[in-house]
Amino acid sequence: MSLSVALQVAQSALSARQTQMATVSRNVAGAQDAGYTRKSVMLSTVTSSSGQPGGVRVDGISRTTDAGLYATLLRSTSVGTAQQALLDGLTTMATTVGDTELELSPAAQLGVLKTALQTAASDPNDTILAQDLLSAARDMALSLNQASETVQGVRADADAAIADSVDQINKLLGQLEALNSVIVRGTQSGADVTDALDSRDQVLLSLSEEIGITTLSQGDGGVAVYTDSGVTLFETTARPVTFAATNTFTASTVGAAVYIDGVPVIGDNAVMPISSGRLSGLAMLRDEAAPTYQSQLDEIARGLIEAFAEADQxxxxxxxxxxxxxxxxxxxxxxxxxxxxxxxxIRINANADPDQGGDLDLLRDGGISDPLDPNYDYNPADNAGFSARLQELLEKLEAPMVFDSTVELDPTDSLSGFSASSVSWMEARRQTVTDNLEVQSVIVARTAESLGNETGVNIDEEMTRLLELERAYAAAAKLISAVDNMLDDLLSAAR
Structure with a gap:
């Protein structure tokens, strides 16, 4: 090897070690940054035209990745955030159930109503007992009114959260478009785009919290992003995500759809519905879970009206x-x-409420529907001890009824049984979602840990690598010094 070649080898080694040490320092500095991946220098051997080695060349900076683990993290994150959004709404609706001993739920209020009926039937002429029965009935109707209000409030909150999620998705897609352009241009020009790739991965991870996604890497360094149902979210440019929020919700309100580039992905008319991400969980809450529970409350109300209805004698x-x-x-x-x-x-009939000009005796005698029509009077003799009507009402609360079959409860239960089943449905649904969320939380944590171990920075390893590079740098410096000494000797000999 000639002295010029030796000097070239030493200089290229010195330059490569400088780049490697700078990269190690960069790793140490970014070790605690979210989403930072370990960077390394790509080297290749330089050869002369005659095929002899002539040093090393820095070909660029690479980062450590694991596409499989990253895809799993995106998927599990989306599923987890969907379950969390659904659980938050179910927990709010569960306040309508509460502790049945605290008499907060319609089922508990129905129990209070039954007790008041039994007590009133034991002494039908007692005005105080009749007033207690009326109060229990009023509380029963009020509990259904308030539960319905809570459910619609949950739907309204979910709708507002959907609007926030859509805004966040559009914001993240804008960031993704900017980063993707930097990466594509940098890849074409040979620039270091590893930091931009890290940032893009973090944007995609944040996006997966809002909506389930899949990604496809492209040859120019870019990426295409699709929803978990196959709708294009991003390919070169971001697709617009649109949603019109609903200001007020009633039981008959149908939530608006979310559109991605004109394709509905949540809502009754969704042709390619998404199945994960916060947006999906909010949609399940607004359009499925809450309406089902509302329907159960509506059936309890209908059952009450039917059970206490008066027949033409x-x-x-x-x-x-x-x-x-x-x-x-x-x-x-x-x-x-x-x-x-x-x-x-639902409400109590004013005809039986003294505060509204009604008559308490109608609770015992019947004729609440129309006090002026004697055909609906169960006690035409006006017997003070008449208890048959109150006993009949008690029996109807426990008698089998036919309920709507679409509310996910037994359609042939008694009103008492149906109300209790509604409580069980709510708690079972909440427990299922809680269990699912716990599983997904473990998967997310384990996947993130594994991905961090694979792609993250280990400070001890980096410091060890830095010591090795320092020794290699010193060796290259010694080689340059040796060549310099040889050149001096040759010059001295030539004089």
Missing amino acids: TAVNPDQAGLFTWSGGPAVPATATLSVGLASD
């Missing part, structure tokens, strides 16, 4: 709403048919 006219009525009264809602929003509409 001459069997000529139809049944009419008795102690419990609604805006459609005095008619009774259709049997076994869901009346949407009835839980928010």
